[in-house]
Amino acid sequence: MTETTTDDPVHAWIAKSVEENPVILFMKGVPEQPQCGFSAVSVQILDHLGVEFVGVDVLQSEPLRQGIKAYSDWPTIPQLYIKGEFIGGSDIIREMFQSGELKTMLAEQGLLPA
Numbered sequence: 863m864t865e866t867t868t869d870d871p872v873h874a875w876i877a878k879s880v881e882e883n884p885v886i887l888f889m890k891g892v893p894e895q896p897q898c899g900f901s902a903v904s905v906q907i908l909d910h911l912g913v914e915f916v917g918v919d920v921l922q923s924e925p926l927r928q929g930i931k932a933y934s935d936w937p938t939i940p941q942l943y944i945k946g947e948f949i950g951g952s953d954i955i956r957e958m959f960q961s962g963e964l965k966t967m968l969a970e971q972g973l974l975p976a
Contacts, residue, residue, distance in 0.1 A: 872929035880943045885915035888930045889940040893917040900952035904940045907959045913968050945971050
């Protein structure tokens with residue numbers, strides 16, 4: 863995170879949210895009603911694993927939608943963070959789920975029963 867990031871109120875809010883929530887998904891829509899297929903797949907995977915997570919609807923604010931892309935230096939949404947670490951988007955989440963790596967990571971972080 864650069865100094866410019868902390869000067870930007872949107873980036874500051876994102877940083878605070880990532881820090882305060884062990885698993886957070888920046889997505890289009892909300893977990894109960896995703897607004898795109900990629901967000902829906904990501905929510906389904908997290909729900910299937912049984913991990914508690916916070917979903918943040920980036921469609922609520924254009925500065926938030928653009929801000930999360932700049933914050934992570936990642937061009938697409940959804941974006942998953944676990945314990946403050948940027949994991950990736952829908953394709954990476956799906957690949958990690960299919961390989962078992964996502965479940966292992968969540969368990970090692972104490973976010974799932976081992």
